[in-house]
Amino acid sequence: MIINHPLLGPRDAQEFTYLGDASLINRPYWLSENALREFHDYLHLRDNPAGLHRELWFHEQGDRSWLVVTRDTTTHEITKVELARDVARVNRAAEVGA
């Protein structure tokens, strides 16, 4: 697989390590009323879709940035690559706005 890094261009996926579903960016609030349940779900439960999957990859042997890669789990085709930082900012803005 080739990951088209937003800053560095196309890179071999072997330079990266994989973490998992990009929902891991959205850590629950530790003081929320249902924190125990929310952290349980956050850490252990997954949508695990067959099809488009947004997931976190770490450019360990490169610029050490975290990326959010949109990849089809049935074909391995990668359709979108974003900096995880940008995704987190958008998520945060949506949260604050809501």
Place this chain on the structure above:
Amino acid sequence: MKYSAFRLIKEALTGHKGWGPQWRDPDPHDAYDYVIIGGGGHGLATAYYLAKEFNGARIAVLEKGWIGGGNVGRNTTIIRSNYLLDGNEPFYEFSLKLWEGLEQDLNYNAMVSQRGILNLVHTDAQRDAARRRGNAMILNGSDAELLDTDGVRAMYPFLNFDNARFPIKGGLLHRRGGTVRHDAVAWGYARGADQRGVDIIQNCEVTGFKIENGRVLGVETSRGFIGAKKVGVSVAGSSSRVMAMAGMRLPIESHVLQAFVSEGLKPFIPGVITYGAGHFYCSQSDKGGLVFGGDIDGYNSYAQRGNLPVVEDVIESGMSLIPGLGRARLLRSWGGIMDMSMDGSPFIDKTHIEGLYFNGGWCYGGFKATPAAGYCFAHLLKTDRPHETATAYRLDRFMTGHMIDEKGQGAQPYLH
């Protein structure tokens, strides 16, 4: 039809014209007492034991493709009872005991071969871990022997003993472990279940559940609605997809695992060898092919095929352990979709929906579990209580803190 030597001679003399199909190909009825989703090893074994041991009546197995087309027909066929933790080892020991009597029980040649499994160690720390695991195995009624370098050399003189980085310092030998002809397991259970009245319905994909007031009433399928009092889901790599139709999210990710087989060679590896310093394990099939594999590819996948980096990793590890491997040509490689759980251990449990039961999360090790998983799932379906060897396989164990993490890796499926 019963298989026997007498029958074989009779058929040999009459042109093998009397062998009928091994199971029927029935159309689905409107309703059953038990519907098992998934015609892999586990689903078929569940139906078999449900009918045979638990007097279950009106049972159907629904399979979206053909039986044996999933992981049961894609694995590297290793069976063993060499786990460390209390939640696991009694279960796998129960499974190995069922394997030992399986062929007589099924009247079917599944080529169960207890040729021994050797886990190599390369450091002092690994030897200590092997000794601890061996003791845990023996405490649970399994067998284990710790070999030193000479002991390993006597069995497998061709290994790379003096590798500068990873010298072989011994190994943990589990003599009752071995291999089984994987397709024959699916076929044997299918035939046994069919003989006891189970309907095995192929080309029948489950596309939804009918759930009312928190109770399951049946399943929607590509061949119409089928009513059921109890539904058992046993679909391995498709677990998340199927349970999502019941509105559930699981502690499971689907990952691809690859395997490889070489051209046929004269017998040279009598047992199963696992490398302690790389992702590689190997055995030799009765046809002579070297059957080997390594680690999962490490990212979510439903593609049933892997990528080249893992191919390279497995072959490199293999070459560093068995240099002679380089002379063999690779015949085929393939992949299967693993239901990787968050602690590397499986689930055999009820769900919060009345009448809906789940068996899955078997990671890359569910083949050896086939008999016991079938038995324990049938026990749960019939009695609503877990079998005594499967009490730890709960879906809520991450909430209650009772994880069964053999490797101590935490909630990271790609590392289990």
